[in-house]
Amino acid sequence: MELSVRDLDVTLGGRRVLHGVGADFAPGRITAVLGPNGSGKTTLVKSMAGLIEIDGGQVRLGERIIARVPVRERARLIGYLPQDGTAHWNLNVRDLVALGRLPHRAPFAGPGPEDQAEISAALAATDAMHLSDRRVQDVSGGERARVLLARVMAGAPRWLLADEPLAALDPAHQFGMLDQLRGLAATGMGVVIVLHDLAQAARIADDIVILREGRVVASGPREEALTPETLRQGFGVESVMVEVEAGVVLPVLTGRTPRLD
Numbered sequence: 098m099e100l101s102v103r104d105l106d107v108t109l110g111g112r113r114v115l116h117g118v119g120a121d122f123a124p125g126r127i128t129a130v131l132g133p134n135g136s137g138k139t140t141l142v143k144s145m146a147g148l149i150e151i152d153g154g155q156v157r158l159g160e161r162i163i164a165r166v167p168v169r170e171r172a173r174l175i176g177y178l179p180q181d182g183t184a185h186w187n188l189n190v191r192d193l194v195a196l197g198r199l200p201h202r203a204p205f206a207g208p209g210p211e212d213q214a215e216i217s218a219a220l221a222a223t224d225a226m227h228l229s230d231r232r233v234q235d236v237s238g239g240e241r242a243r244v245l246l247a248r249v250m251a252g253a254p255r256w257l258l259a260d261e262p263l264a265a266l267d268p269a270h271q272f273g274m275l276d277q278l279r280g281l282a283a284t285g286m287g288v289v290i291v292l293h294d295l296a297q298a299a300r301i302a303d304d305i306v307i308l309r310e311g312r313v314v315a316s317g318p319r320e321e322a323l324t325p326e327t328l329r330q331g332f333g334v335e336s337v338m339v340e341v342e343a344g345v346v347l348p349v350l351t352g353r354t355p356r357l358d
């Protein structure tokens with residue numbers, strides 16, 4: 098089922114932040130949402146997760162309007178990984194990851210064998226098993242980012258919406274995270290990630306959405322939507338595309354686009 102956004106208007110704190118945004122997100126593919134600071138990326142993914150009230154337009158999952166899907170069911174369908182990477186409870190890591198199973202459990206029931214298996218699989222996949230007994234607030238920022246991903250993965254959602262999942266990670270774990278996201282998409286999960294690193298976006302994304310000032314400036318398959326022209330329109334930067342290995346073409350930024358005035 099496609100996740101689609103139509104004519105989305107969002108106002109925050111009295112300011113219109115998204116203006117008629119439209120984009121389609123396909124299951125089994127990775128879509129990177131790109132754009133300058135304040136362009137509306139977080140607002141878009143939160144709207145898609147049903148976490149923000151929208152003024153106009155729709156977010157649909159297949160034929161269903163996401164805002165009308167019951168909260169528990171929505172939590173099973175869409176996993177949301179927020180940007181800040183904070184964990185508000187001082188639980189141990191395994192108990193935090195176990196919270197990802199809540200939408201699947203009967204009220205007040207403890208985790209069953211299937212829950213435990215999903216929790217272990219998620220900890221293993223994120224290279225966090227060795228942290229299981231540590232307090233969440235005692236692990237490093239990058240370790241916490243992996244644990245929070247494990248929590249979302251433990252819920253086995255159909256969609257993963259991740260806001261800057263690479264931000265706190267060292268280069269090796271960034272590549273590890275990209276491999277995991279690729280693996281999740283290969284299982285049919287729809288993956289939507291907000292990224293700042295344009296080269297990583299070019300590496301990982303099947304599809305690209307570029308926002309600027311709350312509007313879509315480019316959207317579609319990576320080869321069409323991530324080009325020197327769209328980077329100029331979206332970010333005001335000049336770039337060249339360089340093939341670093343067979344089939345891997347990355348943008349190299351060369352400077353700001355000169356102003357015409």
Ligand SMILES: Nc1ncnc2c1ncn2[C@@H]1O[C@H](COP(=O)(O)OP(=O)(O)OP(=O)(O)O)[C@@H](O)[C@H]1O
Pocket residue numbers: 109110111112114132133134135136137138139140141
């Ligand atoms: N609660 C709020 N009240 C008022 N304005 C807000 C609120 N939250 C966000 N904004 C504004 O909405 C705009 C879009 O914010 P958003 O966080 O979606 O951008 P972003 O593209 O994710 O930015 P960044 O790359 O800096 O994370 C920004 O101008 C921001 O200041």
